[in-house]
Amino acid sequence: MKIKDIKTYVTEAEEAFHGLDTSLVNDTDETGHTEFGNIRNKKVIVPIETKESSLRYKVTRTSKHVQALPCISLIRNSAPPLILLLRKRQIVYPYPITLRREMDQLVMTTPKAYATIEALDKWIDSCYFPFVDQRQAELGKHTAPAVLQLDNSSAHVNEGIQAKQATHNFRMLSFP
Numbered sequence: 001m002k003i004k005d006i007k008t009y010v011t012e013a014e015e016a017f018h019g020l021d022t023s024l025v026n027d028t029d030e031t032g033h034t035e036f037g038n039i040r041n042k043k044v045i046v047p048i049e050t051k052e053s054s055l056r057y058k059v060t061r062t063s064k065h066v067q068a069l070p071c072i073s074l075i076r077n078s079a080p081p082l083i084l085l086l087r088k089r090q091i092v093y094p095y096p097i098t099l100r101r102e103m104d105q106l107v108m109t110t111p112k113a114y115a116t117i118e119a120l121d122k123w124i125d126s127c128y129f130p131f132v133d134q135r136q137a138e139l140g141k142h143t144a145p146a147v148l149q150l151d152n153s154s155a156h157v158n159e160g161i162q163a164k165q166a167t168h169n170f171r172m173l174s175f176p
Contacts, residue, residue, distance in 0.1 A: 009173075009174075009175050012173055013173060013175075016147045016171050016173050017147065020144070020145065020147060021139060021141065021144060022073070022074040022075050023073050023074070023075045023077065023135050023138075023139065024073070024132065024135060024136070024139075024141075024144055024145070024146040024147065025073060025074045025146070025147045025149070026071050026072065026073045026074075026079065026128075026131075026132075026146065026147065026148050026149065027071070027072055027073075027074075027148075027149040028069055028070060028071040028072075028079075028148065028149070028150060029069075029150070029151050067083070067084040067113045067114055067115065068081050068082070068083055068084070069081055069082035069083075069084070069115055069120075069123060071127075071128060071131070071148070073135070077131075077135070079127050079128050079131035079132075080104050080105050080106060080126075080127040080131065081105050081106070081127075082105075082106045082107075082108065082115070082119060082120075082123040082127065083105060083106070083107045083108070084108055084109070084110050084113045084114065084115060084119060085107065085108070085109045085110075085113055086109065086110075086111075086112070086113045105127075106122065106123050106126055106127055108122065117158045117160070117161070120158075120161065121158075121160055121161055124161060124164065128148065129168055132146045132168075132170060143169065144169075145169050145170060145171060146169070146170040146171070147170065147171050147172075147173055148170060148171070148172050148173070149173045149174075149175060150172055150173070150174050150175075151174065151175060
């Protein structure tokens with residue numbers, strides 16, 4: 001990371017956040033867990049460093065990697081997360097009874113359980129935009145811009161997602 005990259009980010013952030021309602025500023029980044037466990041017929045995420053002796057129930061390790069893409073606003077509200085599993089995993093029904101598909105969380109498979117352009121694009125359309133629309137409606141500011149902070153991943157820098165910035169009145173802010 002270079003000093004000029006940090007200065008560029010600070011300048012862009014000052015422009016993006018000026019006069020913006022904090023509930024429309026969201027931050028997201030992938031958080032990885034190295035193991036996925038199955039406990040009492042419910043799938044749960046258990047980090048690999050967790051000792052089985054410290055768990056209340058026996059955990060069956062079923063996959064080596066899972067990623068979650070949470071999105072949290074500055075006022076601590078959160079958009080439905082994106083859960084990424086390894087491709088070719090058998091996902092019988094990854095949504096617990098209380099969670100609605102693409103409304104409470106989005107589950108997808110990718111080759112290495114990392115965010116891809118397609119996964120991020122679908123999450124933005126299915127989860128992020130409805131979340132921002134709801135926040136704008138609650139504030140009575142239907143035309144207020146939103147800011148989504150992301151790391152500098154190649155999946156985030158793509159023409160399709162960049163084009164959505166203008167049509168949906170949000171700004172993606174990549175930090176170094």
